[in-house]
Amino acid sequence: MNLMERMVEQARANKQRIVLPEGTEERTLKAADRILADNIADVILIGNPDEIRALANQYQLTHIDQATLVNPLSHEKKETYTQLLYELRKAKGMTLEKAQKTVEDPLYLGCLMIKNGDADGEVAGARNTTGNVLRSAFQIIKTVPGVKVVSGAFLMFIPDTSYGEEGLMVFADCAVVPDPTAEELAQIAVSTAKTARDIAGIAPRIAMLSFSTKGSASHAMVDKVVEATRLAREMEPALKIDGELQTDAAIVPAVGASKAPGSEIAGHANVLVFPSLEVGNIAYKLVQRLAHAEAVGPILQGIAAPVNDLSRGCSVDDVYKMITITCNQAISLKK
Template sequence: MDLLSQIVARAKSNKQRIVLPEATEERTLRAADRVLAEDMADIVLIGNPNEIKQLAAQWGLNSVDKATIIDPENNPKSEEYATLLAELRKKKGMTIEQARELVKNPLYLGCMIIKTEGADGQISGALSTTGDTLRPALQIIKCAPGVSCVSGGLLLISKQKEYGEDGVLVVGDVAVTPMPNANELAQIAVCTAQTARSVAGFTDPRVAMLSFSTKGSAKHEVVDKVVEATKLAHELDPELKLDGELQADAALVPSVAAKKAPGSDIAGKANVLVFPNLEVGNIGYKLVQRLGDAIAIGPILQGIARPVNDLSRGCSVDDIYYMVAITACQAMDAKANK
């Protein structure tokens, strides 16, 4: 069974409630129909019920009627949500009138449903920007305990089976924090390892903190940051298997590791890679994807107390379907660690 099939199987084994706030968007509704037909998750659709039902009929989607549909313009819980939102944001000066308008926004409404335990995760981005997706999540659901920065993890599936876990690597950050400091980089390392466990199913994450230096082979302040982040990550999670600073070849290739980092328990065996900044991460994974013909799945948002994931506006129905499964796996993990 390939990795994506394993993720779907885990989602089906413990159904979670996933909000799709862009419910009248065609790819989103088609993905919801597939999820519901396969009984992979319980789906909450946000939008006008009549419009959703008409579109489902037009596109021949027979399972959409299994979803819970919430109309943001006629929601019996609107005042309850507005009161809570105003309370959450009162230090920022939000009035009840502003909150009443915001809870009609599907992205805010979805996060309020999660906040009040009506759902376990949310996915948007087929129509919305990353900023629009993240803003309500950070204002309402907030970061997980001990985390102050959100990051983007990614599953890289390579045909080179000798690397990672049978060709699977989990990497981060590739999407959110442009220039993390040492403390933020340490958090990204811990969160990416958690994604490796909850989504990729790794029982033994082995984290390499990447740099252009291996164990002091070069001197520079950006190397110092990775060294400090490695120390801080050990303090955040003393049980986590992690080492740095390591060059990418030393992290992945046993023969190189033996020369550059002898005695390291991680070098040559890493299955989780943490990039020193977003520029390196984003460029690096796209080069591997295009030149190395690897499959890239994500970004998977990390560090939010309950999973809220972002899609590319060019996403496919399959992308949304699999992101539902990934979000469900994250939700199970969030509950287990609550």
């Protein structure tokens, strides 16, 4: 059983309520129909119910009638969510009048449903920007206690199984934080370790990447990675982590033994933490295209409840996988 099959089985065994704010978007609807057909999650679609039913008929979807349809303009809990939003944001200038209008925004409504205990996770982004998806999550759900930064990890399934965990590696941050501080980079490492354990099902061996290995170069950017490694160890003393390491020293045993003798991570890393978003985003796309790896993500880390962002160029299969991953994140959070 491969990783996705295992996640599907776990989701089926402990069904979660996943809200999809883009309930009239074609790929989202088709993925939701597959999720319902495979009995993976209880699906909540936000949008005009008549339009959703018409589209389901147009696309010949046969399971959408099993979903809960929520009209953002008129539903039984609108006043409840209005009051909740007002209480959460009144210190930031939110008024009741503004709250009444804001709860009609599907992205805010989805997060309010999670905050109120009416849903377990959210997937959006097929139609919305990452900034819009994250804004509502930051304002309503907020971050995990002790974690101030949200980041994005990719599961990388690499054809050459000599790398990582039989070809599976986790890359971060590839989606959110442009230029993390040492403290933020440490938090990204700890969050990615949790993703590796809970979602990828592997024991994380984390390489904090740089253009230097163990002092081979001197620069403020190298110092940041060294300090982030130290802070991550303080945050989670049992964490298997090392840095700073160049990529070849992190993933090739012979190079790791030569450049970083005595390191238990060098040459054997299955989690790569990049020093900046620029590096991480370029790296995952290069590996995806040149090594023909399958990149699944970004899986958002650090939010107090699972909210995941899709690429606007996503496929139906991408949405299906992200819903499945979101279910598994929700299950893990409840343990």
